[in-house]
Amino acid sequence: MARVVVEAKNLSKRYVMGDQTVHALRSINVQIFEGDFVAIMGPSGSGKSTFMNLIGCLDRPSEGECFLDGNPVAKMNDNELAAIRNKYIGFVFQNFNLLPRTSALKNVELPLMYAGAKNREETAKEALEKVGLGKRMDHTPAELSGGQQQRVAIARAIVNNPVMILGDEPTGNLDTRTSEEIMAVFQEVNRQGRTVIIVTHEEDVARHCKRIIRFRDGRIQRDEVVEHPVDAREVIKTLPDPDAEVEPTPEPVAEKLTFQL
Ligand SMILES: Nc1ncnc2c1ncn2[C@@H]1O[C@H](COP(=O)(O)OP(=O)(O)O)[C@@H](O)[C@H]1O
Numbered sequence: 001m002a003r004v005v006v007e008a009k010n011l012s013k014r015y016v017m018g019d020q021t022v023h024a025l026r027s028i029n030v031q032i033f034e035g036d037f038v039a040i041m042g043p044s045g046s047g048k049s050t051f052m053n054l055i056g057c058l059d060r061p062s063e064g065e066c067f068l069d070g071n072p073v074a075k076m077n078d079n080e081l082a083a084i085r086n087k088y089i090g091f092v093f094q095n096f097n098l099l100p101r102t103s104a105l106k107n108v109e110l111p112l113m114y115a116g117a118k119n120r121e122e123t124a125k126e127a128l129e130k131v132g133l134g135k136r137m138d139h140t141p142a143e144l145s146g147g148q149q150q151r152v153a154i155a156r157a158i159v160n161n162p163v164m165i166l167g168d169e170p171t172g173n174l175d176t177r178t179s180e181e182i183m184a185v186f187q188e189v190n191r192q193g194r195t196v197i198i199v200t201h202e203e204d205v206a207r208h209c210k211r212i213i214r215f216r217d218g219r220i221q222r223d224e225v226v227e228h229p230v231d232a233r234e235v236i237k238t239l240p241d242p243d244a245e246v247e248p249t250p251e252p253v254a255e256k257l258t259f260q261l
């Protein structure tokens, strides 16, 4: 049987604000397995980010338990949560969250520094090569396109060899082609055995995943298997080449006629 990477048992989260209580998650039960590629969908306010924060060990539940690779996280203190995050999880965000004045290479080296790893530069270079950015390592985020910045963020997320990658709307700020390229990178990372869980608002993006979990009002409304996930590499082949030379616009006919007169 496949290893259970995430297990939520009666997982609940309430936010108390003055005399109001928001039930962000209501007794969620779910298992996510090693090698899964999950899309989390649902309307705004349905609990997607709360769920990601809990399974990402960024927050603790109000009730219930969340197991990460069998480790119960509900009662861990902040240091224990940080340690488990570093070991198990790589994060990718909608707005990339890179250090602005720092090269791609240094950005990717950062988690290795926190982990006290050796051979940092070499390991970071390998991660950047995996996401197709081997030639842009010295560039700062401002010198990179949105898609390239997100690749740096993915390299940073995978550099520690985490069990799973969590992305909260990782293609939210990207155009169609670039989103497709980023999904291709996630699919490649997933093929190499890593569990990937992303939040997305777009059905098209979710169709690249192996499983779609839909949230509504803090509950899981539906949990479905995607029978034939879209292969991003195939889609990219059908898109027009962005570097192709644009044909010059022909002169308007009316102008030519005027000239002849
Ligand atoms: N830190 C917080 N304090 C108070 N309420 C919150 C907080 N975070 C989220 N919520 C509320 O919890 C519910 C679920 O939010 P969230 O998980 O962010 O939804 P989604 O990501 O699906 O848009 C919403 O009603 C939201 O307003």
Ligand SMILES: [Mg+2]
Pocket: 048, 049, 050
């Ligand atoms: Mg959200």
